[in-house]
Amino acid sequence: MSDEYTRSRIKKRFGVVLAPDETPLQAYTRHGIVFFRSLLIALVLLLPAGVATLFRFLLFVPPPFEQPARWPLILIAINVLGVLAYLYYKFVDWRNDALILTDQRLIYIEQTILLAQQQREAALGKVQNIRFIAQDFIARILNYGNIHIETAARGSDISFGPIHNADQAQREIMARVQELRVDTSAQLMRQTLLHRLYPDTEEPPDLPVLAGEELGAEFQGRLLLPFLPPNPLLDGDTITWHKHGYFLFLRIFRAIILIGLLGGAIFLLRLPGVPKILWLPWVVGVLAAIAYLIVQYQLWMGDIYMATSDRLHDIYRTPFGLFGESRRSAPLERIQNISYDKPGLIPNLLNFGDVRIETAGEKDLTFDRVPQPEEVQSEIYRRQEIARLRQQQRERDEIADWLITYHQIDRDILD
16 A cells, blocks of 8 residues: 555545655554444344334234324334434444554544544654553454553553554554664764764754643642642652542541531530530540641641652651651662552542552552542653653763764874
8 A cells, every 4th residue: 555545545534634754654443343332232222113113013903994003103214213323423433533653653533423523642752651451351352452552741641442453553553663762862862972072053952851831730730628739749840649638538537527516515515504614625625626637637748659850759757747757769760560550439439549669679669549540650651751761861971972082082193
């Protein structure tokens, strides 16, 4: 298939216009199982038409020379036409979604007829990892699954599927990513050398950033109550997570109930004949409840998880720092795997879970009960990739130093 034909077909079918210097490599579409499920639903939707047909011929047999009733036919026709319209909608919706691989990027197309069209892109140079998932036994038998593309750019991960031969798609995309990384590394090495030799004419290679506009203002937010800090909290290149606000509520629930009961007791204490001495235990109870609430709030505030430009930290601070803090850390370059889990109904409803960080030569870290665990996982992956790119640049600078020194020595000897 020629490049121009592929380019024109992509434009016609998906409405994607590629750049003049961009070469399409592959277009992945959803597996036929998606439309087959719609066919099964259509059969269920046709049940009223079948029942109406049976009802008409069994119970509405007209006497001789009389016209049969037409309303059952009208209902059957409406039911059949509605199901056909549903099938057409599902067929078009199944065909017009795609994941397009070019020599420069991945393009995810999600179209809903007459309602919306979404297009998301991920530069191949920012792809970190690609996972394929066979969801069940049937998926393994029919050889289909979903692929999830994790990127260094926050918020640009792509999930698509189910597609045929998802494992093969994973290998194809990753092969192109590795090829691009080799080319990019060579270009950056050349740019580094030119900058070191001719700093007035050549700009230094751009390094990826962690803070600023790239993260986006929406990353910092999610206030549950005015007195709670943003979760997560972004401060420069440091991100801090607290446990989900649900666990703060569990901590202070008893104190809130006690304060409420003591507030209601005021009406009893003000009744005629009630001894004034009873106000003393009431005041003590209120002060104790408030102190308990503050301590529990401080315990929640002091249990934090932090990611910096080069390390992860699991920190526990005692209330007001009176008894110090304990800290466990792991460098980003030692992270081997990151997974998350939402165990149970409440975690899924409130969207919190545990993020497990497996490291090499270090004790594993677990970020327990953090909100949006999938975002925590993606952010750690992103920082790990940026740390890797920065380390590679430091290695290129070191090689450039050796080459420049060799160049100077060689020139001195020739002179």
